[in-house]
Amino acid sequence: MTSDLTLFVNPTAGRGRGTRAAGPAARVLRDAGYSVRTVLGTDAPDALRRAREAVAGGTGALVAVGGDGLVSLALQAVAGTDVPLGVVAVGTGNDFARAVGLPVRDPEAAARLIARSLKEDGGRPLDLGRTGGGTWFGTVLASGLDSRVNDRGNRMRLPAGRFRYDLALLAELAALRTVPYRLRLDDGPVREVEATLIAVGNTDAYGGGMRMCAGARADDGLFGVTVVGPCSRTTLLRVFPRVYRGTHLTHPAVTVLSAARVTLEAPGVTGYADGEPLGPLPVTAETVPGAVRVLGAS
Helix, strand or coil, X not given: CCCEEEEEECCCCCCCHHHHHHHHXXXXXXXXXCEEEEECCCXXXXXXXXXXXXXXXXXXXXXXXXXXXXXXXXXXXXXXXXCCEEEEECCCCCHHHHHCCCCECCHHHXXXXXXXXXXXXCCEEEEEEXXXXXXXXXXXXXXXXHHHHHHHHHHCCXXXXXXXXXXXXXXXXXXXXXXXXXXXXXXXXXEEEEECXXXXXXXXXXXXXXXXXXXXXXXXXXXXXXXXXXXXXXXXXXXXXXXXXXXXXXXXXXXXXXXXXXXXXXXXXXXXXXXXXXXXXXXXXXXXXXXXXXXXXX
């Protein structure tokens, strides 16, 4: 493997933590014997183009320095290739890093783990989700109430972290409604489902630690599918705190399913994957086993 590595940096992640983390991470990697170059990009499309150029050019690893948004971009560049992904998680939510056992907001520890993994095992193969439109995702595909909360939370500048999504949820509860879904799992029949939301998890959490798909794993070739049926605002407010522990799955309004391929249809609903908008449903997502090698993942 080449000793040339590429740092893929989001300078705005975590209110500037991306920029501040790049230096210490690069120093650790250079001390470990690697040559490091940095890719920034003027915007997301430009950054992705540069990341893909680095991957096509044979970089030894693409190391994402930022949050879940940057990891999502990095996945578009490395998924299905031989180039491993390193993650220096310094964003707001860091759900992907937590799900695969990586350090959070400790760039030097993350870089040491990346260097050791490059030398010892080349990274752990993990599953990714892929939509019919070709978008890869590492955490959760959200739809319904959670996609509307995601949309509102992404527009909010304050507060930081999980509290932003808590406030966004409270705002969206004012317009709470169920959605008539058409849900298909693998090659099974189409199910007509009235639901508040349906979340499709490659891993368990999104939105800064909301374990909506608790139990979903990125190494079993299956999605965890969480269906929240009709329920009142009072019930949602009472049950919502349990989502951070994953204990909401035992509530009678919640159904847990699993499948390797999921199709969702619903009128007027936008899908989100890894916190990024996919566009209006319908969407089909499938698991791709071993689609990415993640350096230092446990």
